[in-house]
Amino acid sequence: xxxxxxxxxxxxxxxxxxxxxxxxxxxxxxxxxxxxxxxxxxxxxxxxxxxxxxxxxxxxxxxxxxxxxxxxxxxxxxxxxxxxxxxxxxxxxxxxxxxxxxxxxxxxxxxxxxxxxxxxxxxxxxxxxxxxxxxxxxxxxxxxxxxxxxxxxxxxxxxxxxxxxxxxxxxxxxxxxxxxxxxxxxxxxxxxxxxxxxxxxxxxxxxxxxxxxxxxxxxxxxxxxxxxxxxxxxxxxxxxxxxxxxxxxxxxxxxxxxxxxxxxxxxxxxxxxxxxxxxxxxxxxxxxxxxxxxxxxxxxxxxxxxxxxxxxxxxxxxxxxxxxxxxxxxxxxxxxxxxxxxxxxxxxxxxxxxxxxxxxxxxxxxxxxxxxxxxxxxxxxxxxxxxxxxxxxxxxxxxxxxxxxxxxxxxxxxxxxxxxxxxxxxxxxxxxxxxxxxxxxxxxxxxxxxxxxx
Amino acid sequence: xxxxxxxxxxxxxxxxxxxxxxxxxxxxxxxxxxxxxxxxxxxxxxxxxxxxxxxxxxxxxxxxxxxxxxxxxxxxxxxxxxxxxxxxxxxxxxxxxxxxxxxxxxxxxxxxxxxxxxxxxxxxxxxxxxxxxxxxxxxxxxxxxxxxxxxxxxxxxxxxxxxxxxxxx
Amino acid sequence: xxxxxxxxxxxxxxxxxxxxxxxxxxxxxxxxxxxxxxxxxxxxxxxxxxxxxxxxxxxxxxxxxxxxxxxxxxxxxxxxxxxxxxxxxxxxxxxxxxxxxxxxxxxxxxxxxxxxxxxxxxxxxxxxxxxxxxxxxxxxxxxxxxxxxxxxxxxxxxxxxxxxxxxxxxxxxxxxxxxxxxxxxxxxxxxxxxxxxxxxxxxxxxxxxxxxxxxxxxxxxxxxxxx
Numbered sequence: 001x002x003x004x005x006x007x008x009x010x011x012x013x014x015x016x017x018x019x020x021x022x023x024x025x026x027x028x029x030x031x032x033x034x035x036x037x038x039x040x041x042x043x044x045x046x047x048x049x050x051x052x053x054x055x056x057x058x059x060x061x062x063x064x065x066x067x068x069x070x071x072x073x074x075x076x077x078x079x080x081x082x083x084x085x086x087x088x089x090x091x092x093x094x095x096x097x098x099x100x101x102x103x104x105x106x107x108x109x110x111x112x113x114x115x116x117x118x119x120x121x122x123x124x125x126x127x128x129x130x131x132x133x134x135x136x137x138x139x140x141x142x143x144x145x146x147x148x149x150x151x152x153x154x155x156x157x158x159x160x161x162x163x164x165x166x167x168x169x170x171x172x173x174x175x176x177x178x179x180x181x182x183x184x185x186x187x188x189x190x191x192x193x194x195x196x197x198x199x200x201x202x203x204x205x206x207x208x209x210x211x212x213x214x215x216x217x218x219x220x221x222x223x224x225x226x227x228x229x230x231x232x233x234x235x236x237x238x239x240x241x242x243x244x245x246x247x248x249x250x251x252x253x254x255x256x257x258x259x260x261x262x263x264x265x266x267x268x269x270x271x272x273x274x275x276x277x278x279x280x281x282x283x284x285x286x287x288x289x290x291x292x293x294x295x296x297x298x299x300x301x302x303x304x305x306x307x308x309x310x311x312x313x314x315x316x317x318x319x320x321x322x323x324x325x326x327x328x329x330x331x332x333x334x335x336x337x338x339x340x341x342x343x344x345x346x347x348x349x350x351x352x353x354x355x356x357x358x359x360x361x362x363x364x365x366x367x368x369x370x371x372x373x374x375x376x377x378x379x380x381x382x383x384x385x386x387x388x389x390x391x392x393x394x395x396x397x398x399x400x401x402x403x404x405x406x407x408x409x410x411x412x413x414x415x416x417x418x419x420x421x422x423x424x425x426x427x428x429x430x431x432x433x434x435x436x437x438x439x440x441x442x443x444x445x446x447x448x449x450x451x452x453x454x
Numbered sequence: 455x456x457x458x459x460x461x462x463x464x465x466x467x468x469x470x471x472x473x474x475x476x477x478x479x480x481x482x483x484x485x486x487x488x489x490x491x492x493x494x495x496x497x498x499x500x501x502x503x504x505x506x507x508x509x510x511x512x513x514x515x516x517x518x519x520x521x522x523x524x525x526x527x528x529x530x531x532x533x534x535x536x537x538x539x540x541x542x543x544x545x546x547x548x549x550x551x552x553x554x555x556x557x558x559x560x561x562x563x564x565x566x567x568x569x570x571x572x573x574x575x576x577x578x579x580x581x582x583x584x585x586x587x588x589x590x591x592x593x594x595x596x597x598x599x600x601x602x603x604x605x606x607x608x609x610x611x612x613x614x615x616x617x618x619x620x621x622x623x
Numbered sequence: 624x625x626x627x628x629x630x631x632x633x634x635x636x637x638x639x640x641x642x643x644x645x646x647x648x649x650x651x652x653x654x655x656x657x658x659x660x661x662x663x664x665x666x667x668x669x670x671x672x673x674x675x676x677x678x679x680x681x682x683x684x685x686x687x688x689x690x691x692x693x694x695x696x697x698x699x700x701x702x703x704x705x706x707x708x709x710x711x712x713x714x715x716x717x718x719x720x721x722x723x724x725x726x727x728x729x730x731x732x733x734x735x736x737x738x739x740x741x742x743x744x745x746x747x748x749x750x751x752x753x754x755x756x757x758x759x760x761x762x763x764x765x766x767x768x769x770x771x772x773x774x775x776x777x778x779x780x781x782x783x784x785x786x787x788x789x790x791x792x793x794x795x796x797x798x799x800x801x802x803x804x805x806x807x808x809x810x811x812x813x814x815x816x817x818x819x820x821x822x823x824x825x826x827x828x829x830x831x832x833x834x835x836x837x838x839x840x841x842x843x844x845x846x847x848x849x850x
Contacts, residue, residue, distance in 0.1 A: 049764035051742030056663035058736050060727040120725015120765025127705045127724050141530045142544060142551045145704040145726055150558040158565045173493055176593035179585050197580030203507050204576040205495040210509035211572035222561045237732040238698050238837060390672040391736040393663045433494040539709040543696030
């Protein structure tokens, strides 16, 4: 049994788009105001020089680079869910792919702002772009920051396209409905444009599916390379406890971990706020919770490995940073991080009762905080204690940095609120396809494998 | 010569649609005169009898990757050597750093070529196409088969939920 | 082959700070004020480190002026995305202010923490702007800076030598810090000239370098250990 689709279930999904929901509009405005705070603070900083931030010597990087690594890390949620689960043909991914891909695109957009925000002369950022010019400017391809630019540029391009490709058939569904019901409306014209003329012919489906499969395969190594390169901003230096070979895999694992955390929070809010219990059901949360626990273990393993090897080697400049975290000025934040990143997730998510939507969302929120702290400890913790002990320093953020931090979350939420009102947050056609496959498997006498059907 | 137009039929179940396609094949209608549309991919269940459709996307992805990677290598090596500035005792074009840039160039080339190929094969974007008679039913999950009106055999759409001709596509 | 270098005798250094002041005067370094200095934003290109050696009652204080070491394998150079810092053929770690976009990556990778950053524009209320050295640019906010081995004085000496059609002699170039040291603890010269004073002192058995095991190959030698 394939068509007609379960229109009652789909009505809940399409309501934010076809109707006008005051809650969503209010949410968009409030988060929009917070996003405004980001740009206001940034504008203030551009006008009054970078010195309005709290950074100094030796802590030359502070909140901005912390946020940069944090947001780029969060963007790995989409890649994991959407690409890895597609490549492994995990059926439970279907309701989750689009909201994860949206997280990726928005997190990348915001993360990509921070290298601009932290520059001393941001209006000259284009010095890093390789284009023929008469000023004798050229980027230094040996610099990890130039690799950052290439990697994040590629990942952003790939993620946007990876979000938009599977969106085409859904936009076509919205277009056909809107054209039948309200042909003159703005939304009908918007959907017509966004669908790009998609008609759903056999040839088109064949091509699109091939494209999505190939993109899924390409985007996984790109995502791994992106966060590896971001981690190399630190590990390519000689700074104590930065110059570590483990940073590449450590950061990738941490990124996916924080990404799943955000995904769980987002999914819970979508489920509650938009009434999507049938799509974002207990089974999806259960599976995500299991994946989450796996990553808790891996992240803890890497963190332990990093700290144990530093401790055993007992190199003086590294030990200064180590003790600062374990028993010194940052002990409270460090152990707090261990609590929310290791203890609580393992305690809660190891049991079936813990993998219910609300519990996983709370754990996910804790992991968000914990992973932000991890980035902060890495950036500021090391920079405070340079090799030449005479230049140790301190760091406290100014209101500008706090405003930009809060504003970045506001901007993320705003982009999400807007997205939810213009596109289905659950991939309609993929869920329909999944129901169809499940229906055929149930109806047919022989077991129908996915390969035979597809 | 005027366009004979197309006759559309909407089907609720893939098996009914496949039934209609088999009747069309029996009546000798070529695959190029039939168009099957659906809101989910049903390529294996509902396909016109005839040669399989192949997508060039995987091949183009590889070619795009090679092109992107080559451009990246050339960019890094030729430009760095043109105006060499020594930094940190490193060679002017170290292998690891050139490798990083090449990898990203490869990925970007593959991504852009993949998407371009998909758009090309799907003939997108194509705005301004008039709506078909059963688009609303299609959006709700029906399968729509269109056949050139002058080739339509009788009874092919026996199990259709609705049929309608159009003047032109 | 010219290779600029410096020798600092910490047995002679009294920690008076004249080198710091001379450097600031010569190179148009801004004064940031007490509050900013307290927050770690002082702009001195040269700092005097104070280390206590021995235990009571035989405590000694050793003063070590630390400046940019002009490393041959400088970790700060490859990380700059815009080539704002690189190694010149004469062995200087050059700083190109107009290219710097202020990522501050170079400062993070300097193991000696000798780089300073312009967090704000400098202020020279009248008539202090008259003290600015016309041979040295005034850096705007958002730009990194550090000791340049008084490259403007090196340029000047090279121009004079070229006019007179001769080579630069030992002692023709004096950095501001070397010139102002009352104890003559700082000696600057050409490490590529075997007859120069810096080479003679660098070969002394009291000679060592900072953070030698990192392999940065600095151009600054420190003398200590004598009485």
